[in-house]
Amino acid sequence: MSKLVPPAPLRRAKPALPWVLLALGIAAPFYLGAYDLNLLARFMAMAILAMGLVLIWGHGGILSLGQGVFFGLGGYAIAMHMKLADLPAGEMPDFMVWSGREALPVWWEPFASPAFALAAILIVPTLLGALFAWAVFHRRVGGTYFALITQALALAFATLIISRQDVTGGFNGLTDFYSVFGFGLASPGTGTGLYWLTLAVLCLAYLGLRWLLASRFGMLLRATRDGENRVRFLGYATTPFKTVAFAIAALLAGIAGALFTLHAGVVSPALIGVVPSIEMVVWVAIGGRYSLAGAIVGALLVNLARDAVSSAFPELWLYLMGALFIVVVTLFPNGLAGLLKGNRA
Numbered sequence: 001m002s003k004l005v006p007p008a009p010l011r012r013a014k015p016a017l018p019w020v021l022l023a024l025g026i027a028a029p030f031y032l033g034a035y036d037l038n039l040l041a042r043f044m045a046m047a048i049l050a051m052g053l054v055l056i057w058g059h060g061g062i063l064s065l066g067q068g069v070f071f072g073l074g075g076y077a078i079a080m081h082m083k084l085a086d087l088p089a090g091e092m093p094d095f096m097v098w099s100g101r102e103a104l105p106v107w108w109e110p111f112a113s114p115a116f117a118l119a120a121i122l123i124v125p126t127l128l129g130a131l132f133a134w135a136v137f138h139r140r141v142g143g144t145y146f147a148l149i150t151q152a153l154a155l156a157f158a159t160l161i162i163s164r165q166d167v168t169g170g171f172n173g174l175t176d177f178y179s180v181f182g183f184g185l186a187s188p189g190t191g192t193g194l195y196w197l198t199l200a201v202l203c204l205a206y207l208g209l210r211w212l213l214a215s216r217f218g219m220l221l222r223a224t225r226d227g228e229n230r231v232r233f234l235g236y237a238t239t240p241f242k243t244v245a246f247a248i249a250a251l252l253a254g255i256a257g258a259l260f261t262l263h264a265g266v267v268s269p270a271l272i273g274v275v276p277s278i279e280m281v282v283w284v285a286i287g288g289r290y291s292l293a294g295a296i297v298g299a300l301l302v303n304l305a306r307d308a309v310s311s312a313f314p315e316l317w318l319y320l321m322g323a324l325f326i327v328v329v330t331l332f333p334n335g336l337a338g339l340l341k342g343n344r345a
Helices: 006-029 034-058 067-084 094-098 106-111 116-137 141-165 189-214 216-233 238-264 274-287 292-312 314-333 334-338
Strands: none
Touching: 006 034, 006 189, 006 292, 034 067, 034 189, 034 238, 034 274, 034 292, 067 106, 067 116, 067 141, 067 238, 067 274, 106 116, 116 141, 116 238, 141 274, 189 216, 189 238, 189 292, 216 238, 274 292, 274 314, 274 334, 292 314, 292 334
């Protein structure tokens, strides 16, 4: 096996990459218009999810094709709160009225509370992710089988959302939000504040994952990825490590979904099904599945390219993304981040 050694300037640039990204993120509100800043904030929210995939796929060897499920749970949780917050007391959301419902579902009512909605964003994806991972990993299911199960989970979740038009908004999802926690979403100040919130959460997630991956937990997670049977032979139970990692990735996906919904003003099955979940993996593969900063770059670049290309040539984007994925995986298996430290050929 030979090793492609990158030029010295690229190797020296690697430690500076997170700082460059942070500087660009801080400077963005002073140079971008409201629309472009909102677009950047959406993609930064997606980058939070991408870092969770680095944790489970790159460092845990767990390929999940269903992260859209947890993204959707966070998005729908905040969307349900905003729909209820904008309504006069006793009224129902418009899509429920059109569907012929006569009363608000019982499980919708707690989302009128901001505290409950925030708790749901954090707890529901994490708990469901942990329960799902424990059930699957406890039976020692992994590899391709795990990826297929998560893909089926994404398909089932999107189908459920679409089929329950009267309580989920169906294919159209939830939209038409006017305020969040008392702040008008149409206000420029609210948009800028949400941008800074997203940047702060992105930085905290990055620092938290850096610490986690450098800890004993990260070491054992990578050891499990490289030789799970050997780790078991040494006396460690591998299921808890993989379950915790998957739950953290689900948490990050839920937070990302909530932030994305705040910026985009909509959450729908089109954002959480099989195809979006696969696209999330593509971001990380292109950026570098072993690199947190690479995942951020991958999520930003791919989504910026998607916005540019799909606006002019909507039918061309999926082909272009597929071709880009094949080229990167074939020539640079460690993604763009691998260019900074060399790739195995």
